[in-house]
Amino acid sequence: MLAILHPNTALDSEEYRQTMHYLENLPNVSVRVHEVQGATQRLTEIYLLGDTKPLNKEEIEALPAVERAIRISDDYRILGRHRDDRRQSGFNYNGVEFNQSNLNIFAGLCAVDVPEHVDMMMQALEDNGEVCTRMGAYKPRTNPYSFQGHGKGCLPWVFEKAGKHGIKVIAMEITHESHIEEIDTCLEKLGRPTGVMLQVGTRNTQNFELLKAIGRQSTYPVLLKRGFGITLNESLNAAEYLASEGNANVIFCLRGMKTEAGQPHRNMVDFAHVPAVKRLTRMPVCVDPSHSVGSREQSPDGILDVMHATAQGVIAGANMVLVDFHPKPEKALVDGPQALLMHELPAYLEDIRLCHDTWKKRQAIYQRLKDDTAE
Numbered sequence: 001m002l003a004i005l006h007p008n009t010a011l012d013s014e015e016y017r018q019t020m021h022y023l024e025n026l027p028n029v030s031v032r033v034h035e036v037q038g039a040t041q042r043l044t045e046i047y048l049l050g051d052t053k054p055l056n057k058e059e060i061e062a063l064p065a066v067e068r069a070i071r072i073s074d075d076y077r078i079l080g081r082h083r084d085d086r087r088q089s090g091f092n093y094n095g096v097e098f099n100q101s102n103l104n105i106f107a108g109l110c111a112v113d114v115p116e117h118v119d120m121m122m123q124a125l126e127d128n129g130e131v132c133t134r135m136g137a138y139k140p141r142t143n144p145y146s147f148q149g150h151g152k153g154c155l156p157w158v159f160e161k162a163g164k165h166g167i168k169v170i171a172m173e174i175t176h177e178s179h180i181e182e183i184d185t186c187l188e189k190l191g192r193p194t195g196v197m198l199q200v201g202t203r204n205t206q207n208f209e210l211l212k213a214i215g216r217q218s219t220y221p222v223l224l225k226r227g228f229g230i231t232l233n234e235s236l237n238a239a240e241y242l243a244s245e246g247n248a249n250v251i252f253c254l255r256g257m258k259t260e261a262g263q264p265h266r267n268m269v270d271f272a273h274v275p276a277v278k279r280l281t282r283m284p285v286c287v288d289p290s291h292s293v294g295s296r297e298q299s300p301d302g303i304l305d306v307m308h309a310t311a312q313g314v315i316a317g318a319n320m321v322l323v324d325f326h327p328k329p330e331k332a333l334v335d336g337p338q339a340l341l342m343h344e345l346p347a348y349l350e351d352i353r354l355c356h357d358t359w360k361k362r363q364a365i366y367q368r369l370k371d372d373t374a375e
Helices: 014-024 057-061 115-127 151-164 178-190 208-216 232-244 271-280 289-293 305-315 342-374
Strands: 002-005 029-037 042-050 066-070 091-093 096-098 104-108 132-134 169-173 195-200 222-225 250-254 285-287 320-324
Touching (some): 002 014, 014 029, 014 042, 104 115, 104 169, 115 132, 132 320, 151 169, 178 195, 195 208, 222 232, 250 320, 271 305, 285 305, 289 305, 289 320, 305 320
Parallel strands (some): 132 169, 222 250, 250 285, 285 320
Antiparallel strands (some): 002 042, 002 066, 029 042
16 A cells, blocks of 8 residues: 655654554554655655555545555556556656656767767757757677777766756666766766766666665666566566665666567567556656667658657657767767767657657547547
8 A cells, every 4th residue: 555645744744753653553564655756846655565455545544644545556566557647757857857748858879989979969969959868888788899888987078078068867877886886976076067867778677686776876867678578567577676775766668679570670669568658657658769670771751760660659658769879870889870860860859749749639639539428
């Protein structure tokens, strides 16, 4: 069961103390408190775990600090929607809003290579009014002899250039918990010119100790990619690992499923799961068309496959796009053949906004149908 307190309930108030005294003394029930900071108010959610079936929902709601109580299912206890659309969906980080209704675009370099390319990418984003990007400093590779990323050595000039061009959030994959400290130390030393969203790659979706370590920090939100060849349920439970440790500011990323059935694409594009994830959880949903498609092939209509895949995700309601661009793909150290080109950025952004507007119009159509049926 979940007890949601009245907004902005002070943790030193008498109402909170009385409520916690009652809940902490329930037999065979453990209590876990989560703070949810929204754009305008702070919410406190108290999870009651254990033998909660005998609990009376009305008695819990009668406690002085409790606004309402919800019976929750076993799966996705913290991140799940639990048939309650009033719970907060999403979060605000470094001035950027992330929720299940809006859309943020993270175009950038799959792997940081040289300062010149990073600067060119961020300049193009600034020119097009974008404030988010992707920049890979740590790169897990299947081949041990492949480029593994510049690591902490590139962080100072990447972060400085982000601040120079007004980039507020950088999606950056980490592969070890020590990378969190490296990122945090560098940002603090530079005066925090930008923000970072910690990315968990598909290879680490079931690295549970890494997930726990990332979940224990609350400074940085997390982008969790769906795992290689595992079920959607298993990947969503990986996100729950993060939330169970305290960090519920999580975005779930669909990046294609590893299977030969996806050919000629690199992976089987799984963007039909966008509405499914939004129905099951409160997480914003990201799509990664670059790693799903894995090429610059185009159909007879003249539109690249990666652009078609992006449209499929966004028109289904995706809230974030993670996509590879590079000023000189032939010199890219990772995934150059799939990167989009700088002159394609304005058209790509226009296409995405068109699809997002279409999603809003689709919503309106079915809302009218719902309203007409209810009359």
